Amino acid sequence: MGPDVITAAPLAGVPHGFLGRRGGVSGGAYASLNVGTGSPDDPGLVERNRRIAADAVLAGVQLATVYQVHSASCVPVSEPWPLDERPHADAMVTDRPGVLVGILTADCAPVLLADRQAGVVGAAHAGWKGAIGGVTDNTIAAMEVLGADRSRIAAAIGPCIAQASYEVDEGFLVRFCEDDPANERFFKPGRPGHQQFDLAGYVAARLAGAGIGTVAITGQDTLAEEERFFSYRRAALAGEASYGRQISLIGVEG
Template structure:
């Protein structure tokens, strides 16, 4: 699967350096073959490092890649300098106004969201599964962006590849975590089950926060194994492991 990287971009983010990466173009092998970004995937660390190097070179050359230790939290952190790999804060979104940093999150069915206020020079990358989205990770991300000078009416957001409603069957216990107001995100499924629309739920949380410029890429991680890693697909197939794809965004250094 090694070769040229496949980088999905969002028109709403304009010229901001960014990309939703697929698994194409990496050097990892086996069940996680491709551009595998996750530290916790039992992958060869040298392969992960090379995959990350390729992504940085393709999207924001000579920048420092900054990624949090994701824990399905509502927390967003402001980044001013790169941190050591073994000192990553536990958070699910990273925000900066510093050129030369490439912010990233990893996903394997959860939704990656890249945000930018081009005029203010503020960008963010967030990871939102249903727990993080419900707990407020997007609201925290937007608040952190505003603390650096972003304005809500200028923030653009792109929702990258995630598990689609048709692939996301949930049971009655899952449904109890949501209110009657969230009924629109659940389509009827087989008896005692529903199909949950994570992408629409994330979009709704962004809109409630005041973001109006939103782009949904509409890519289903579960049904496209050539392009995307998927925790749920790997589980259904009985695979021992699953990979993670990355979504990244940064600010280029100003031209001297």
């Protein structure tokens, strides 16, 4: 069975895909398409999985990733960095044909963006810290430096932890509402002292607020769909020592 590649209609015609955990060569807790270089998985298997994932979206091209740190930083990509020289950032943009930019996730929201006319694409890792910090805003701005126009940019938010699975405490709610009182709409009461947070909805609103007129949410729940996706929170709830990561990719076809 090959990789599970989820695509989004607003990005039709642009090489892209949100991949799950199926179709790779890793075993055990990392079965099977684990691309997490920071996991205890066999590095050789991880590298093979990275190649399998890239080829499933755009065969034979180079794959660029960053050292993700839950920041709002975005960097331009002209060619991939060696793994040990990757910049600390959580988003990338490129206008170079033959390069795929890839974001790793295991509950956080992967965001892929494209301006077809300009031939500029972007990928962002939007965990709650990066999302509230403006990682998508910075990605849009970096795309514009390369010639994109936000009025033409389309975006898609891929598989991430869904509101029904994302329990947070009241302090989390307070932090978001202090940033913007309107953020209360992304929370629903849960068990006493807790809230359920709509990460995808929040990220979509940030994109819309930045002037992106076309935004899709693919709608899968990484925590609930165990056979299809890796999940940090699921692993933590189960007391597992580590977890795999999936990848989301976008590029400019040559």
